[in-house]
Amino acid sequence: MSLHVLSHPLAHSVLTELRDERTPPRRFRRLCNEITAFLVIEATRTLPTRPRTVRTPIQDCIGVEISAPTLVVPVLRAGLGMVEPVLDMLPDAQVAHVGIQRDEKSAQPMPYYTKIPPLADQRIFIVDPILATGGTLAHAVQSLKDRGGKHFTVLAIVAAPEGIKFMEEHHPDVSIFTAALDERLNEK
Numbered sequence: 001m002s003l004h005v006l007s008h009p010l011a012h013s014v015l016t017e018l019r020d021e022r023t024p025p026r027r028f029r030r031l032c033n034e035i036t037a038f039l040v041i042e043a044t045r046t047l048p049t050r051p052r053t054v055r056t057p058i059q060d061c062i063g064v065e066i067s068a069p070t071l072v073v074p075v076l077r078a079g080l081g082m083v084e085p086v087l088d089m090l091p092d093a094q095v096a097h098v099g100i101q102r103d104e105k106s107a108q109p110m111p112y113y114t115k116i117p118p119l120a121d122q123r124i125f126i127v128d129p130i131l132a133t134g135g136t137l138a139h140a141v142q143s144l145k146d147r148g149g150k151h152f153t154v155l156a157i158v159a160a161p162e163g164i165k166f167m168e169e170h171h172p173d174v175s176i177f178t179a180a181l182d183e184r185l186n187e188k
Helices: 008-020 025-043 077-091 133-148 161-170
Strands: 002-005 049-055 060-068 070-076 095-101 109-115 121-129 151-161 175-181
Touching: 008 025, 008 175, 025 077, 025 121, 025 175, 049 161, 070 077, 070 175, 077 121, 095 133, 109 133, 109 151, 133 151, 133 161, 133 175, 151 161, 161 175
Parallel strands: 002 175, 070 095, 070 121, 121 151, 151 175
Antiparallel strands: 049 060, 095 109
16 A cells, blocks of 8 residues: 655645634635645546647647546545545546445444446546545445456545554555545544
């Protein structure tokens, strides 16, 4: 597993305001979009590309375009708020949905909804704002692996070491990009 924690002053500034309990809901949503954009930029550095020639007003220019199909998978419902900024950066990406809730008594993940297209060669970006214990995320990854998924990147605004460790033990092939790695989980 590879863990990438954002190290950029603009991202840190956005995250600070996002964490402030006085931030109003409208501003909070905007900040989630901004921090997700930072995560997407970092997480897509290694996407495969192919050359593409375009005509400029002066001459032909050789550039690149993304050559791998991409899939965005929000973990419902919290992950929905991160989909739009991902699609702003990857407008040709498909969107799938995985709904997982925690059983109140056992604290185990329980799926309640899955809508996933064929996954052949897709670069899969799972979005969930908080990676806490890792149980829900591990379940989401496993359900996608069971359907043939192979290339996984997780975007989480905040992560806890317990969740990182759990993912490392259960899905060491998954890359995780987060804006912050907190000290630990609390008793809740």
